[in-house]
Structures are given as C-alpha cells and as structure tokens.
Amino acid sequence: MKYSWNWLKTFIDIDIEPKGLADRLSMIGFGVESLIPSGSDYIFDVEITPNRGDCLSMLGLGREIAALLGKKMTLPLMTYNEIENKTDDLVQVKVEAPDLCPRYCGKVVKGVKIASSPDWLVEKLLAVGLRPINNVVDITNYVLAELGHPLHAFDLNSVMGLEIIIRRARAGERIRTIDGVERMLDSDMLIIADQHRPIAIAGVMGGVNSEITQKTTDIFIESAYFDPPSVRRTSKKLNLSSDASYRFERGTDPHALTKAIERTCHLIQKLCPCEVCDGVIDTNPQPLQPKKTWLRSSRVSSLLGVKVEKRRVEQLLTRLNFDIQRRDEDSWTVTIPSYRRDIEKEIDLIEEVARLYGYDQIPSTMPLWRGEDAGASDWVERERLIRRTMTAAGYYEVINYSFVDDNTDRLFRTEAEEAVRLQNPIAEQMGILRASLLPGMVANLAWNINRGIKNIKIFEIGKVYHLVKGIKRPEERKTLGITATGNFGERYWKDGKREFDFYDLKGVIEFLFHHFGWETLSFAPDNIDFYHPVRTALIRFGHRPIGHMGMLHPQICAQLEIPQNVYMAQLDLEPLLKAEASLVKFQPLPKFPAISRDISLLFDRGISFDVITRWINSLKEDIISEVKIYDLYHQGDNIPKDKVSISLNIQFRHPQRTLTLEEVARTQERLINLLKEKLNAEPR
Amino acid sequence: MKSKLLKLKKEFQAELEGVVDLRSLVDLKNKFLSRKRGLLTVALKEISLLPVEERPEIGKLANKVKGFMEKELTLRQRKLEAEEEARRIKEAQIDITIPGRLPPMGGLHPIMLVKEKMEKIFLELGYTVEDGPDIETDYYNFVALNFPKDHPARDSQATFLIDEELLLRTQTSPVQVRVMEKREPPIRIIVPGRCFRRDWDITHTPNFFQMEGLVVDEGITLGDLKGTLEYFVRQLFGKKTKARFRPSFFPFTEPSADLDISCFHCGGKGCRLCKSSGWIEILGAGMVHPNVFKVVGYDPERYSGFAWGMGIDRVALILYQIEDARLFYENDLRFLQQFREII
Incomplete structure (x- = not known):
C-alpha cells in the first residue's frame, strides 16, 4: 500500500529523513518496497502483512511510526455543524443479519452539490493511488485512506421507502455494481437493500441504482462493521475485490465507525455548503468490550532468549497504545486497543515487544541438543546414491512439472491406471497430475532435438500419482525415469559412432542395481502399448514387477514429431529405497589362471x-x-x-x-x- | 698376407663409415664375417696355408682384425639402435593440445545440487530428513497451521484443488504437523519437497521446491533461531555473509521473521541482484505458534520451538544468478550442463 510522507507528517512530528524512516519501518515489520520522491512529497510503498489490516491507512501506519519514534499523534479535525433535522427521522436502518453485521452506523447530509474535488484533495488521492471521481465519493475515499475505515455514500433519494435493510441476499437476486457489471447474488452474501431491491453488496461494492450522481443532493453515509470472513467469501465468490473489501476482510475497527463519519462530515462541510443532519444512526453503540489478556515477564525472556527489563516492556507496549497494569511480581494485565484485532494472547504481545525491542538486539545462540543420534536416513542416502550413479553413467538429471496434458499422459498410461485431475489447473495442457514420468521426459528430448541437441541421456526422480479404487487419497510413488536418444556417446576421432540402443538402456539399469548389490533383477518380454512391440521388457526385482523399459513405439514417436528412436524406462523407486542393503562379502582371488x-x-x-x-x-x-x-x-x-x-x-x-x-x-x-x-x- | 689383412681392415673401416642403418650394418657384417663367404673368414682359412713360422704372427694379427671388426660392428649397432629408438620416440609425437575424450558426462539438476547442499549443512548439525505427501488435506496444509478458512493469509498461497478436501500442498509445513503428531520432542528435522501454487511468471513456477526446518524442545528461543539460521547462511553463501532478521507474519509462527542476507554479489554495496538494497530476502521463519502445539497435543508452556521455510528454487536462482525460474523446468541440456557440485 502507498503512503504519503506529507500526509503522515500531518499526524506526527517525524524528525528523521524519509530514507531513515523506511529502513526503520522495515525493522519493525513494515517492509518498504520502494521510496519514490514525488514533487515535494515522498511515496512509501509498504508491504502490509495480512494480520495488520489496522495499518492500511495513514493513521494506522502513523500509529506505528509514533511508537517507533516515541512521539504523540495529532488526530485530524472532526468538527462540523449540525442542523436540527434528525437523521433517524429521514431514514430507517434495520439489521436482519446481526451475525454478519454487528454494528451499522449512518448519517444523512442534505443539500450537497456534487462537483469535482479541489486540487489539494485530488493530489492526495492520486499520491496514494486512488482515482478521483467527485467530491462526495472522493471524501469517503479520502477518509478510507486516512483513517482506514471504508465508507459508502448512497444517494438518499434512490433509497426506496427510505429504509436501509442489512440482510442476506435472496437466491436469484441481482445487482448491477458501480463497475457496471450485473452480479448474481446468493443467500450466503450480505447485502444492503432498500424496501425493494439490493442497493449494495455489503463491504464489497455499491450498486448503480443508489450511486452518487450529478443530480444527487441528499446522501446517506454508511459506516459499518462487517464480518471479515463473510466479506471475504462474497468477494471470492464474485471474483470482485475492492479497497473496501480488502480492508473489511482484514478486519476493521468496530469502534471507529462514528469517528469516520465525523471526519467525513467535517470534510464535506469544508468542501461544499450543506446541511448535516443531527445524530447518528447506530445499531450497536458498544459492539464489544475491550479485550484483555496477560503477559509474563519471565515468558518474554524465555522465548526471546534475552532478558528484557520490565520497565522496557511497559514502555514499548504503552507506546503501541496498550494499557498495561502490573498484576503480580512477574505479570501484567494488558488491555488491547480496539483496532488491534490481531492481538489476542500473550504470544502476540511477546511479538510486539520483540519487534519494537529489535530483533537485531537479541543475541544469537545455538540450541542444545538432547535428542537421539540423528543424520540422514537410509532412504535419503540411497536416493542420493541413485542420483550419483545415474550421473556417473552419463545421464543428466531433469525436473519436470507434476502437471501434464491428459492427452499426452494417456499415451503413456496403461488402461488400469487412472490419473488425478485438478479442479483448477493453471493451464489446460496441465490439467492432471502425471501418472508417468515418461511424457514429460519424452517432451524434454523433443525440446532439445528441436534446438539442435541430438544425443541426449536424461533421468528424473519424482513422484507419479494415481487414483486407487476404493481409497479417497490418490497414491504417490517416487519413481525413476530414464530416456535417451541419438548416439550413445560423444563422437570422437578414432571411435566409431553408435546409436543408443536397447542394451545401453538395459545396461544402465543393471549398473544401477549392481551398485547396490541387488542381484535379483530380471527382464521379461512384455506387451505395453506405448513400446515397440518386440523391443520392450518388464523389469522385475525379486519376483515383483517394478518397471518397464524399451523403445518408444514408432507410431507414438511420429505422433510426437520426434525424428529419432527413443529409448525409455520407468522404475518404481519405493521398493528400492526400502530394500535391504547388502554388505559385500569378500571372495578370495582365483589361484589358477583361466x-x-x-x-x-x-x-x-x-x-x-x-x-x-x-x-x-x-x-x-x-x-x-x-x-x-x-x-x-x-x-x-x-x-x-x-x-x-x-x-x-x-x-x-x-x-x-x-x-x-x-x-x-x-x-x-x-x-x-x-x-x-x-x-x-x-x-x- | 699381412698386407691383405690390413687392406681388409681398411676396406672394412671405409665401408663402416657409409653404414647408416641396421640393415646395411648386417650386410657389412656378412660381407666380412659371414661364416662361409665372409672376406675375413676366407682370409683366415688361408692362414693354414702359410709356412708354420709365419702363422703365429699372422694369426695374431688376423684375430686382432677380427676382434676390431666385431667390436666396431657392435658399437655401431648400438649407436644405430639408439638412433632408431630416438627416431621412433620422436615420430610418436602427438598434439597434446587436442582436448581429451571425455567419459560420458552427466550431472544433477541445479535445484537438486542446492537441495543436497542445504541438506548437508543441517545433517551435519544433527537434523534428520523427513518427507510428506504432495497431495494434502486442507487440514494439514492450512487449518492445523493456524490458517483459518476465509482468512486473507491464504491469499499468498494460491492453491490447486483436487476436490473439496484434497489439495496440492502449497508449502512443506504440513509435514511439521505430521511429524509432531507422531513423535514427542525433542524434534530437529528438515523437510525438503515439492510444493505447488497457482503462480506462473518469471520468478514463479506452478511447482517449486521448499525446505522446511523445525526444532522443538524445552527452552528453545528466538536467539536459537537466529544463531542456527546465521550459521546456515554462512555455510551456504560464504563466511562473510551477514544475516538480518525483520519482523514478519506467518500464521503458524509467532514471533515471525523474514531473513535477509547481505548481498554476496556486491558485498552489500547495492547491485542488480539485491535491487540496490544490499540485502536479499531468503526465507521466512519464526517461533512455533502455541496454537500449532495445541493442535498436535504439545504443551506450549513446556515446549517451544522454531521453524523456517525457504524456496530451494529461489536460493538456486540467487546463488547462480539465474533470472528466469522457468528455465529450471525446461530442461534444456545447454542449461543443465552448466552446473556442478557445490563444495
């Protein structure tokens, strides 16, 4: 999110340079991705982590800066004049879904003149990346950027029956949102409605039917607190995200609703002559009690690994507007500011102490170890050795995506094998999880041949995935794939060149098994569709089939537009990673010549x-x-x-x-x- | 007779001068010393025809001449043989500047080279390697790790779905939970593995590799996390590498941190690799959240721990200064052939 240096300075007397502020913000958890001068201003682009929705405003980040620098904040002006007409005489508000809308506030302003905003306002909005529209909408956006609370302004005369109802949508209801798109609503979605129709999707976007236009004179300002998961679900379902929904789903401050309205009224009156009606509609003036928790000094020290003085803990938390009271010798009772929805327990407070104390002030140590002997398990070492054996045999390792095209994968699957399908693939030709390593590896051969590399020997170790009948969870098996094409080796003077053939492939498999002293490897004729019918073999380890090898069927080769013979093998690694390792028993050397x-x-x-x-x-x-x-x-x-x-x-x-x-x-x-x-x- | 012998000797000497190879040397030897027709052999036979009193003197001379010839022949033979040997050796000259014939060459994928190097660093510290399924449940991938449903923290992890319940793991972290469910502390593990997110651009690929680490025991501190990871980055990026921990947020750790390393390319002065900041973000870490301990049935009052996770692909990008992550999965041999083991 973008922050304006000048805007921030209206709240806090910042006595360091912008660059210095950027560095220090990074060190308390607000990574400054860029700092760009803009006229007399500087724009900070700051990464706000999802837990810190409270910092998505000038005031919010300002609070952190004040804590960092040990300064007090000056709040913006909220004063305005009211007329005698009462807001609740002009409009009624009814919350039918208090679970999704714990508090709803509103106020009516009459006689506004819709116009463009003055330059100073436009400049500020542009500085933080907001698009100016008209004075009323701009003010709500301004307050959003400044205080972090999303507001919505309705054209009061478009609210049929002068009643605002906060309810779940009815199946089949529709609304055209202000971006011009017609949206289908469902009964999980919270909406703002008048007596006849939806006029806004709560917390996400307003409707065209009640938006502020050039003709608008009376407005209803909405300042509400919506349930964060509900806003998020609606926004996801509609694939519609807005500045408001972004904040609502990260949690807004239910106590700041009236403040946001006051600030809005102050600004509207400043910009155009109008009549602010008396009072605020407020469905729940005390939405929740301030949250309290406790904190132990001993726990701070034992978790951080450094002794933090009690006075220092008190000072740091007080700067962050926590109310901290000694409870006993070791602990405090801490009252949490209403905007800090991320803080619930002791551990959250320890993090607050740690980040302001400074991670760089915590001494580095190494943990003591009192566990059992450790180190690499056999399967880890074995997988490593398989890799080394394959490279020693002259093969390069490849890594392919786990996703493949169903049509290609199907060529390399037997009928019994069923692939795992993704609900939301990233691309159509990456729709399933690979049931075989071979399609990817054969594609690697084609890729290289097309780039002039004709002699290729590669291997891959990776998982293949299958659906298994009667079991919900698909099966994953670590698998070794080998493919080769072209000449057996590099062409050298005085050496003949020889095309890679079946026996080169068989040889590398024998080499691998020989490496581990496994003698029960055998090959038997087989009839798998994708191999050349008389150049293929089933591979057995003991009596168990663990793979297959052979020459790719010439028809598939042609179908995949590969102009060379391709040899390939696939072996299930699971039994090999688990197989008994045998220690060599020395054989005496023969005494007589052969x-x-x-x-x-x-x-x-x-x-x-x-x-x-x-x-x-x-x-x-x-x-x-x-x-x-x-x-x-x-x-x-x-x-x-x-x-x-x-x-x-x-x-x-x-x-x-x-x-x-x-x-x-x-x-x-x-x-x-x-x-x-x-x-x-x-x-x- | 005497003059005849001396003439033969002179004749021999003159012809010996003209001998240039072993073959003419043999011819010369036969001409003078052949057992039947050799000129000297014939002359020697004539000695018996001489008067008795002359024989001793002439006989002595004849033997001397014979001895001379044999000696000269031997000497010359040796010389010629030595010359011949020298010639043969000279002729065997080869061009040593022609490159050698390489044995078949293979190599590991750069991601695996980096993975194995990272594993080695932790194995030497006594960690064990753990593994888990690629296809995970929403519970292990998110809920048990303190990512509630409908929480924006899930936004950074665009997830591939298989059905209502199953998904492709977006991180190696579910293995933390699986291991803790099975085992009591102390725990000290690393989990390298394939992860999946719906991102595809120059620095993101829809699958990638991560390495997770987890240490749980009594008395584990944030200082221990710092010390361990500082050691790790020095081992991986060089002794002079500095580490910087910044507060961050992950649902399953608290306090959380991002770790930056001083740019090993420019030494912190600022370059393209570190985007002129002097620092490169390398991993996320933190103290295991008490909620995670509760999920696996550990007492958070008794145990504490730290965890970290980093992208192996990302480390490989940085380490080798590769600008496009998609190259890792194209498997172009001209790419793969560039890498070698990291010492």
Whole structure:
C-alpha cells in the first residue's frame, strides 16, 4: 500500500529523513518496497502483512511510526455543524443479519452539490493511488485512506421507502455494481437493500441504482462493521475485490465507525455548503468490550532468549497504545486497543515487544541438543546414491512439472491406471497430475532435438500419482525415469559412432542395481502399448514387477514429431529405497589362471541368449566359469536371413589346479555338440 | 698376407663409415664375417696355408682384425639402435593440445545440487530428513497451521484443488504437523519437497521446491533461531555473509521473521541482484505458534520451538544468478550442463 510522507507528517512530528524512516519501518515489520520522491512529497510503498489490516491507512501506519519514534499523534479535525433535522427521522436502518453485521452506523447530509474535488484533495488521492471521481465519493475515499475505515455514500433519494435493510441476499437476486457489471447474488452474501431491491453488496461494492450522481443532493453515509470472513467469501465468490473489501476482510475497527463519519462530515462541510443532519444512526453503540489478556515477564525472556527489563516492556507496549497494569511480581494485565484485532494472547504481545525491542538486539545462540543420534536416513542416502550413479553413467538429471496434458499422459498410461485431475489447473495442457514420468521426459528430448541437441541421456526422480479404487487419497510413488536418444556417446576421432540402443538402456539399469548389490533383477518380454512391440521388457526385482523399459513405439514417436528412436524406462523407486542393503562379502582371488576360448555359432533368428546360457548351465561343467557374448550379427555379413550369428567367449577355470588344454577342448566340444543338438546351432 | 689383412681392415673401416642403418650394418657384417663367404673368414682359412713360422704372427694379427671388426660392428649397432629408438620416440609425437575424450558426462539438476547442499549443512548439525505427501488435506496444509478458512493469509498461497478436501500442498509445513503428531520432542528435522501454487511468471513456477526446518524442545528461543539460521547462511553463501532478521507474519509462527542476507554479489554495496538494497530476502521463519502445539497435543508452556521455510528454487536462482525460474523446468541440456557440485 502507498503512503504519503506529507500526509503522515500531518499526524506526527517525524524528525528523521524519509530514507531513515523506511529502513526503520522495515525493522519493525513494515517492509518498504520502494521510496519514490514525488514533487515535494515522498511515496512509501509498504508491504502490509495480512494480520495488520489496522495499518492500511495513514493513521494506522502513523500509529506505528509514533511508537517507533516515541512521539504523540495529532488526530485530524472532526468538527462540523449540525442542523436540527434528525437523521433517524429521514431514514430507517434495520439489521436482519446481526451475525454478519454487528454494528451499522449512518448519517444523512442534505443539500450537497456534487462537483469535482479541489486540487489539494485530488493530489492526495492520486499520491496514494486512488482515482478521483467527485467530491462526495472522493471524501469517503479520502477518509478510507486516512483513517482506514471504508465508507459508502448512497444517494438518499434512490433509497426506496427510505429504509436501509442489512440482510442476506435472496437466491436469484441481482445487482448491477458501480463497475457496471450485473452480479448474481446468493443467500450466503450480505447485502444492503432498500424496501425493494439490493442497493449494495455489503463491504464489497455499491450498486448503480443508489450511486452518487450529478443530480444527487441528499446522501446517506454508511459506516459499518462487517464480518471479515463473510466479506471475504462474497468477494471470492464474485471474483470482485475492492479497497473496501480488502480492508473489511482484514478486519476493521468496530469502534471507529462514528469517528469516520465525523471526519467525513467535517470534510464535506469544508468542501461544499450543506446541511448535516443531527445524530447518528447506530445499531450497536458498544459492539464489544475491550479485550484483555496477560503477559509474563519471565515468558518474554524465555522465548526471546534475552532478558528484557520490565520497565522496557511497559514502555514499548504503552507506546503501541496498550494499557498495561502490573498484576503480580512477574505479570501484567494488558488491555488491547480496539483496532488491534490481531492481538489476542500473550504470544502476540511477546511479538510486539520483540519487534519494537529489535530483533537485531537479541543475541544469537545455538540450541542444545538432547535428542537421539540423528543424520540422514537410509532412504535419503540411497536416493542420493541413485542420483550419483545415474550421473556417473552419463545421464543428466531433469525436473519436470507434476502437471501434464491428459492427452499426452494417456499415451503413456496403461488402461488400469487412472490419473488425478485438478479442479483448477493453471493451464489446460496441465490439467492432471502425471501418472508417468515418461511424457514429460519424452517432451524434454523433443525440446532439445528441436534446438539442435541430438544425443541426449536424461533421468528424473519424482513422484507419479494415481487414483486407487476404493481409497479417497490418490497414491504417490517416487519413481525413476530414464530416456535417451541419438548416439550413445560423444563422437570422437578414432571411435566409431553408435546409436543408443536397447542394451545401453538395459545396461544402465543393471549398473544401477549392481551398485547396490541387488542381484535379483530380471527382464521379461512384455506387451505395453506405448513400446515397440518386440523391443520392450518388464523389469522385475525379486519376483515383483517394478518397471518397464524399451523403445518408444514408432507410431507414438511420429505422433510426437520426434525424428529419432527413443529409448525409455520407468522404475518404481519405493521398493528400492526400502530394500535391504547388502554388505559385500569378500571372495578370495582365483589361484589358477583361466583359459579363454571364442566360439562363433549360427542360431535360428528367434533364439534367446537366456536359453543358450540355460543349456550351457545344464551341462554342469564346473570348469566353465563365465560365458559372455562378444559379437552379434544379423542379416548381411553372409548371415542367412533366418539366422543370427552369436560369438561367445567362454572362460574355463578350475579352482584347485591348472587346466590342461585337452580337458578344455573336451568340454568345449561337449558344449558345441549340445548347442547343435538342442538349439540347431552351426559352428561358423 | 699381412698386407691383405690390413687392406681388409681398411676396406672394412671405409665401408663402416657409409653404414647408416641396421640393415646395411648386417650386410657389412656378412660381407666380412659371414661364416662361409665372409672376406675375413676366407682370409683366415688361408692362414693354414702359410709356412708354420709365419702363422703365429699372422694369426695374431688376423684375430686382432677380427676382434676390431666385431667390436666396431657392435658399437655401431648400438649407436644405430639408439638412433632408431630416438627416431621412433620422436615420430610418436602427438598434439597434446587436442582436448581429451571425455567419459560420458552427466550431472544433477541445479535445484537438486542446492537441495543436497542445504541438506548437508543441517545433517551435519544433527537434523534428520523427513518427507510428506504432495497431495494434502486442507487440514494439514492450512487449518492445523493456524490458517483459518476465509482468512486473507491464504491469499499468498494460491492453491490447486483436487476436490473439496484434497489439495496440492502449497508449502512443506504440513509435514511439521505430521511429524509432531507422531513423535514427542525433542524434534530437529528438515523437510525438503515439492510444493505447488497457482503462480506462473518469471520468478514463479506452478511447482517449486521448499525446505522446511523445525526444532522443538524445552527452552528453545528466538536467539536459537537466529544463531542456527546465521550459521546456515554462512555455510551456504560464504563466511562473510551477514544475516538480518525483520519482523514478519506467518500464521503458524509467532514471533515471525523474514531473513535477509547481505548481498554476496556486491558485498552489500547495492547491485542488480539485491535491487540496490544490499540485502536479499531468503526465507521466512519464526517461533512455533502455541496454537500449532495445541493442535498436535504439545504443551506450549513446556515446549517451544522454531521453524523456517525457504524456496530451494529461489536460493538456486540467487546463488547462480539465474533470472528466469522457468528455465529450471525446461530442461534444456545447454542449461543443465552448466552446473556442478557445490563444495
């Protein structure tokens, strides 16, 4: 909110420079966002926290400045002359909803001449960001800016039946507000009505039907206290916020209603000749008793960590207009000013003491610790290590929004998966919570490819969200996503370039599991729609499926306009973060050398390596210590169309002695014969 | 015979001069010393034809010549080999200015780098890391934290709604309540996590990361809050960083504070980063409100505590001097490749 230096100075003798005042206001809780010179004035833009609605005026912030500087305030003039006509002879006020309107005051002023406001008034309004309209409206706005109390002026002759009724709206009632918009009302909304129709939405905005016009001569000035949550609900529901509603919802001072009317009358009489009617309509002259609470000196010290002298506590609170009386050796009874709606209990008073005492005066200490041993839990360390493993494998971490486009996400969901929908998404294409990390990550590939980066390997760790049948709360699972496209590595001299493929992706998953010593990882053929039908696998950990991997289906790839093959995997991290960590048990180094043999064989095209190794294992030849595949050829290279050439490297080793070449040759022959017999293999 | 031997020696010497590589050296060796047809070998065989009295002298000379030749050949061979080796080494020269072949390079997202660094500072102080759901109830996200319904304090936290009851948490603070409900003091935790608000501009993204901290025990003071967070900012932004606490408002803490740090970029003189103020606002904090303690069943007369919350994205923006928060979620590799671990 904007504050004028000159205006503030009409209440307080400020004996420091504007810059100094700005710094000191910041240090008592009023952050000055800017201080801008404007002619002979300075404009302070101050951030007022939602609890300090009482400071949304020159007088309100002025009270804080007076407390800060230890000064007294001079209140603005409130004097005016009244005629004999009584206000309550001219208009009746009836509050039908006292719960939402605990106090309603009003006064009639007759014979006003509507005109533009004088320059001094216009200047002041403009300085604090208010738009001048006409003298009567400007005065109500002026009083709002000055005292912080919202007022509304009705054209009295538009009030049908000369009766003001404060009631809940009836379903179906409408009002055109002064911004020209027709508003639908409902029975939760408080309105001001005459005998026939709504004439204002209470605390939010007046109606066109009773607004001040050039023809207005008699006005009814409303000064009311409306229930803050009610004003807020109405304002939210109508999506209509005003200077008045902003203040009402932050809580106004129910005791200041008549003061605001008096100040208004003083100003109206100053500006134009008019007749202020006698008396004020006041539905509840004593709306509430002053609030009292207590404060303990010992509590101030123990919470702030510094001994604040009793005299100092008394001095600081007195400056803030609290009435503070000693109760006993340690405590006081404190009466709270009516405008301080944020203060209820001792803790609120301690904050008042602390902020005026100065946070910078409180010595810094470190808390003692008497709890159990602490530190990072296993899952924290493990997640960290997963990140490190992925970066070590050459992957960059990405973070995507949790929101995705339902249509894209749907491509990456199985039929059983149901996404969580938002009621109020920020954008249409961000309407659901992601059920998979893959749509976002595939979009990351496309983004980079479109910017000329073709070789990409990325991972993401984040939650995915699903609706679960029969449970109200959707499920959230921490998940690892991996996607890659382009060449496997950077292109270097003397190195061939190779496209990233299925086995690179599988390898990084194996690498990750190897890192944690988890040996029960396995891959099985699968048929998830969004993968290439014959290049995909289900990933199991133990016997439990924990994810899937493969090549993105070429049709989806084309649909997403990605001109490269895309590989991707998604793994549920929850079981991995919780899985047993295994400590390595050292294996003695082999004492005898191994003998290595390479064999190349032609197999039928559909062979699986898994089957080959299973048959080799069935030989139960203890001296075969390792079987690796080191070369693989399909069609071309003189390979028939229905065949595949697999080159195996076999390590032979005996734990207790050196092997003879003869026994290696014998075993190798048994192996080849078995593969010939069982798998129709032909040596090449 | 004698002159013949001396002639052979002279001839050998002359040819040796012309030897430039190992191959011609072998040729030379064969020419004179080959076991069958070597010129000297042939000459030596002739010695047996000489009169007996001449043989010792000539024989001695012949051996001397042979010895000379063998020695010279060996010496020359060594020399040639050394030259050859030197040449080979010279020829193996490479251009050491060509950049190396990098192993596959990866890296963490800058938000995670900052998150882990922040975690580390508190883990070293003995805090534990806690976690909570992204999908929260209105109760945990607001009501239990002393944000009543229809209160303007909710304005600063534009909320994504799922249904009447469930929403996306706007802050990590609900985890405070969840942890306190489960556990008795003393408590010393941090809660890093994803939060959601309906804001989207150059400094706000609809989801972002926050880190919450909470300490509860007997005798915890505002001074403890100051000391802890001053330590934290020195660790994160450098030893010379100063902290400034200003009164502020959060419904679930009282007294509340905003923490500014002296601008580490200009040292407090005023620059673009600190908008010429010399200070950068970094987090909100305060003493846990007694109402929150009541909600979780703690006795506010016995226990006190402090809490703070800060945007990890915001810290990353400041630390790396990034001007547009949306870059974090574009995941452009040219952006991601710029970061490295914070020591």
